[in-house]
Structure formats: C-alpha cells, structure tokens
Amino acid sequence: MKKTIFPIITILAIVLLIFLPYFIGAYLLHVLMTIFIYMTLALSWDMMLRTGQLSFGVAGFFGVGAYASIITCSRFGFNPLVSILFAGFFVALIALGLGFAVLKLRDIYFSITTLAITMVFSVIIRNIPKLTGGASGKVIPNVIFNGDSAKTYWLILSLALITILISEMFNRTKIHFAINSIRNDEIIARSSGINIFGYLLFVFIISSALQGIAGAIYTQQYGFVSPETTFSLDFLLLPMAMALVGGIYSTWGSVIGALVLGFASEYLKLIMPYGHLIIYGIMIVLIILFLPKGIYGTTKDKIITHKIEKKSLSE
Amino acid sequence: MLNLEKTNKSLKKTLIAFIIFLIVVGIWKPLALVYGIQRGGLYSLIGLPLALILGIVGILNLAHGDFLTLGLYIGYIFFNSWSIDPLISMAPLFFILFGLGMVIYSILIRRVLKAGHLNQLLLTFGISMIIIELIKIIWTTRPRSVYTSYASSSVTLGNMSIGMYEFIYPAMAIAVLVILQLFLKKTRLGQAASAVGQNPKGAEIVGINTNVVYLVVFSIAFGIIGVAASVMLPRTPVFPLSGNPYTLKSFALVAMAGLGNLNGILIGGITLGVAEAIVQSIPGYEGWSDVVFFGILIAVILLNAYRRPES
Numbered sequence A: 001m002k003k004t005i006f007p008i009i010t011i012l013a014i015v016l017l018i019f020l021p022y023f024i025g026a027y028l029l030h031v032l033m034t035i036f037i038y039m040t041l042a043l044s045w046d047m048m049l050r051t052g053q054l055s056f057g058v059a060g061f062f063g064v065g066a067y068a069s070i071i072t073c074s075r076f077g078f079n080p081l082v083s084i085l086f087a088g089f090f091v092a093l094i095a096l097g098l099g100f101a102v103l104k105l106r107d108i109y110f111s112i113t114t115l116a117i118t119m120v121f122s123v124i125i126r127n128i129p130k131l132t133g134g135a136s137g138k139v140i141p142n143v144i145f146n147g148d149s150a151k152t153y154w155l156i157l158s159l160a161l162i163t164i165l166i167s168e169m170f171n172r173t174k175i176h177f178a179i180n181s182i183r184n185d186e187i188i189a190r191s192s193g194i195n196i197f198g199y200l201l202f203v204f205i206i207s208s209a210l211q212g213i214a215g216a217i218y219t220q221q222y223g224f225v226s227p228e229t230t231f232s233l234d235f236l237l238l239p240m241a242m243a244l245v246g247g248i249y250s251t252w253g254s255v256i257g258a259l260v261l262g263f264a265s266e267y268l269k270l271i272m273p274y275g276h277l278i279i280y281g282i283m284i285v286l287i288i289l290f291l292p293k294g295i296y297g298t299t300k301d302k303i304i305t306h307k308i309e310k311k312s313l314s315e
Numbered sequence B: 001m002l003n004l005e006k007t008n009k010s011l012k013k014t015l016i017a018f019i020i021f022l023i024v025v026g027i028w029k030p031l032a033l034v035y036g037i038q039r040g041g042l043y044s045l046i047g048l049p050l051a052l053i054l055g056i057v058g059i060l061n062l063a064h065g066d067f068l069t070l071g072l073y074i075g076y077i078f079f080n081s082w083s084i085d086p087l088i089s090m091a092p093l094f095f096i097l098f099g100l101g102m103v104i105y106s107i108l109i110r111r112v113l114k115a116g117h118l119n120q121l122l123l124t125f126g127i128s129m130i131i132i133e134l135i136k137i138i139w140t141t142r143p144r145s146v147y148t149s150y151a152s153s154s155v156t157l158g159n160m161s162i163g164m165y166e167f168i169y170p171a172m173a174i175a176v177l178v179i180l181q182l183f184l185k186k187t188r189l190g191q192a193a194s195a196v197g198q199n200p201k202g203a204e205i206v207g208i209n210t211n212v213v214y215l216v217v218f219s220i221a222f223g224i225i226g227v228a229a230s231v232m233l234p235r236t237p238v239f240p241l242s243g244n245p246y247t248l249k250s251f252a253l254v255a256m257a258g259l260g261n262l263n264g265i266l267i268g269g270i271t272l273g274v275a276e277a278i279v280q281s282i283p284g285y286e287g288w289s290d291v292v293f294f295g296i297l298i299a300v301i302l303l304n305a306y307r308r309p310e311s
Helices: A002-024 A028-050 A059-077 A081-102 A107-126 A147-170 A177-185 A188-191 A196-222 A234-246 A251-271 A280-289 A294-315 B002-027 B032-055 B064-082 B090-107 B117-139 B165-186 B188-198 B201-205 B211-237 B245-257 B262-281 B286-307
Strands: B154-157 B160-163
Touching: A002 A028, A002 A147, A002 B032, A002 B211, A028 A059, A028 A196, A028 A234, A028 A251, A028 B286, A059 A081, A059 A234, A059 B245, A081 A107, A081 A196, A107 A177, A107 B117, A147 A196, A147 A251, A147 B165, A177 A196, A188 A196, A188 A234, A188 B211, A234 A251, A234 A294, A234 B117, A234 B165, A251 A280, A251 A294, A280 A294, A280 B117, A280 B188, A294 B154, A294 B165, B002 B032, B002 B160, B002 B262, B032 B160, B032 B188, B032 B245, B032 B262, B064 B117, B064 B154, B064 B211, B064 B245, B090 B188, B090 B211, B154 B201, B165 B188, B165 B262, B201 B211, B211 B286, B245 B262
Parallel strands: none
Antiparallel strands: B154 B160
C-alpha cells in the first residue's frame, strides 16, 4: 500500500508547487525562491559528502557560475536562459580540470584545498576588472523575465526538482553502492573493483555544475554581482547548516532542513535584523554534538527500531 | 605528528635554501625583504598555535582566526576602557584566552575527539560562525583601532623608510617558538605532549593522561593567540573579520612545514611573507598577493599528495 501512496503524494506535491504562484503573495513566493536556491546548494553539497569528501567549495562554484552568466549575458549578448546553461557547462568544465588535481586528496586536505580554491576564484575575479567589474561588481540592465516573479519561481523550482531527482537517482541506482562503499572504506571499495576516482569525479562535476547553475539563476534574479556578496561564505554555511539539521547522506534530509531553516531564518530576520546568522552557527554546533544524524535521520532510525520491536513482539 | 629527529636532519637543508633565498631577495628588492620578514613573523606567530593544536590534539581549528579577532576586541576594550597599553595587556590577554581555550576544549572539542574529521571540521566551522556573529551583535561591524605613539615610529635608511614597530612580530615569533620548544623538550608535561602527538594510543598505554595533555596544549595554544592579538593590535584595524583570513594562512604554513614541525612554521611564514611582499612591490599586481598564499597552499598540498601515492 505504501508503495502506491508515495508516488501519488509526490505528484500532488509537485502539482501544488507548480500552481503555487496563483495562490500566494509575492513575499512568500520570494521566500520560497530563496529556500529552493539554498536547497539546491545543500543537496549538491550533500551529494559530494556522501562520497566522504567534505567540500568547502560551494561558494566558489556558486560565484563562478554567477559571474559566467552575468558576463556572457552583458558582454556577449547571450539570452539569460542560455547564459545560465552556459554557466553550468563552464563550472562543470572547471570542476573537471580541478577534479583531476583535487580529488586525489582526502580528509582535511580536500576540504582546505576547496576552501582555498574559493578564495583564489574571488581574488582572480577581483583583479580582472575589465571583464568582471573588479571590486565594485557588475550590474546588468535587465533582470531575468523582466522581473516576472512567477516565471522566475518556475525556473528555480525546476532546478530544485532536477537536483532532488539527481540526488534520488544517486541514492536508488547502482551508484549508491559505489558511493557508500567509498565513504565507508576506500580499500575495500577498491578491492571490489570500484573505480573510485571515476565516481568521485562524476559526482564532483555534477554537484559543482548544479552549484554553478544555482549561482547563475540567483544573480540573474537580482541582476547584480560583486566579489564580496557573490563569493560570500553564506552560500557555503547556510546550505551546510540546512543539510546538517535535516540529516546528511539523504535527499529528504536536505529538503527538510532547507524548509525548516529557511522559514526560521525569515522569521528571525524580522525579530532580529542584525546577526541572526548566529542561530545557524549554534545549530551546527548543537547538531554535531547531540543529533549527528539530523531530523530526518533520527526519525527514520526511530521508526525502523519501532518496527523491529513490533515485529519481535508479534512473533 | 611530532617527529623531531627527522625534522632536525631536513632542517639543515631547508635552512640553507632559506638563507640563500633571503640573500637573493635582499640584493634584488631590499624593501620587500624587510616587509616580508615583518609580515612573515606575524604569520608565524599566528600559525604556531594552530600547528600546536593540529599536531598534538589532531584538530584543525577553523575558528582559529576568529579567536584572534576576539583577542583583538578584548585588547581594544583594555585600551579603550582602562587605557592599558596593548603590550601590557598581553599578560591578561594570555590568561583570558588560556581560560577560554580550557572552556572551549572541555565543553565542545572533547566530545568530538573520536568523532572523525568531518564532525570536527564542521564543529569548529560552527564555532567560527558563532564568534563572528556574536562580535557583530556586540560591537557592530564598525572598524575600530588603537593608537599608540610608538607603533608609527619609523627609520629612514638611504631612500627607504622602514616601520620599526613591525620588527616585534618576528621577534615575538622567535621568542614564542623558543619557549614552546623548551616546554616540549625539557618539561615532563611537554615531553608527554610530544609523545601524545607522535602516538596517542602508545602514550595512553605508558600511562599518560591524554585528556590532560590535550587540555593543556589546547589552552596554551589559545594563550598564544591572545599574545599574537595584543602584539598586532597597535597596527591592525579591529573589525569582525579582521582575524578570519589568518585561519587559512596559518593552515597554509602548517601544510608547508608538515605536521608537528614547529621550526618549519617560522621558515615557511617568512618565506611566504617575503613572497607576498615581492608580488606587492610589482606595480599593478598588488591585488594578486593573496593568490601567492593560496597558490602555494594548493601546490604544497598537491605535491605532498602525489609524493605519497597511497594516500
């Protein structure tokens, strides 16, 4: 019974989300758009984490995607949608090149190198003002769809849905076994004949491209880039906090985390306009200490143990 | 981990290369050499506590630079409220951060010692975020500074003018390094710390209380952060992110020097400082100096990874 109910609920939810702009106001729509952008980043970060690699490069790929889109749009007259796709390909290409060097690293060395790469990106962009506008940034005359929020919402929603789909594909197909075994024990994975580097590169390129596209859409929505705001570590920290709160290593964990923290931070912004980000920091610390599996992971575990108990009782 | 014999051997080679490098730069760009040594001294002074924690406790503290910022603000309060000179408030600052280190270790770090690198990194990342936002809430983002008459004194040599105060950075870095080495080699606790750094399980078997060692090392490292903050306060604008870039820069030094090689931190720090100063002295390329650090960091990490193919 459960197996037939689940797809129906999913389809209903998607239909509801598609028709949402006709029912809700502009403010709520805007909040949802931001949440979906962060959801994409959180999920793509988690995809990389599932292979055991903690990437701090989210903000870097986000920023490069944003700049790629704005520059092709304003300088070479690309259609905004084409420029977003181009940004995705461009970031994927960079990830392919970087991947050959970076993906040989493990543990803290991988994390720190990705963080350093983010810094290098922002320094490079700040220092080629002819192309990027330098430290003061760049503005494009027209935002995407001329500011039609319903169309922008559908664009962002489709990105979030595609990301969820890719994440579920990773979790349900054969790739899932490879990724999990790389995370758990690389030596065993290698001796089982898994091409570790190949899988890592594949996941790295896909997740980076998604981050780049998210960055491109985000800046097309606001029509503005600058090194400070576009490479802001917020685009790394908030998705990380969301994935952690919801529960890492799963699709629905990041989705739940993004919704919970997204609405919570909107509320906090109203009552605490300055420094509300501290809540994210406190949440990261508390979750790491007391609830390392997150909301989704913990409830799932509870349900499973409950079921096992029931079974053993009935037997 | 701490590997003293091996570092002593390779130290001679690197030392010779290092001195040749300094002489070449000294002939080519004397001003860049002076600035580089000054700045490199600061990098080493700040890098030492990170290296100590990473080498012995085995934790990469991503909130390193933010505790430095916190130290700067505390020093600023001392100066602003009670007009205590930053160089005098060095002593209270050492003990305040020492205590803070004890608290942070006991209530947070101790719980993730066995939890794996991912959780440790995320925890310190969270702490970093809390400190930055807390500072923003308490002191706002307005930059502050401390004025002391001696900090702007300079000496004119021929046609170049050199700031004198900054020479305190390499001097302090050397002093802290010497004291740390004495502590690690001569005192019982220091020897225990070296042993734990080399092999925590073995140290536990021979009866060393690793928890106490970790606590002491962590607190001492935090105390050094306090010293670094008070030394740099007269020449540094204080704002919520003023210490933040030093986390990555310190890690770059540790990655260059190798884990547990404290002397290497000084050599690496001055090398990077000089390299940065050279880039900044080329007109039109001042903005690229940050790439030197991160570029070298990435290059060193990659080189090390390819030298040991199995890792």
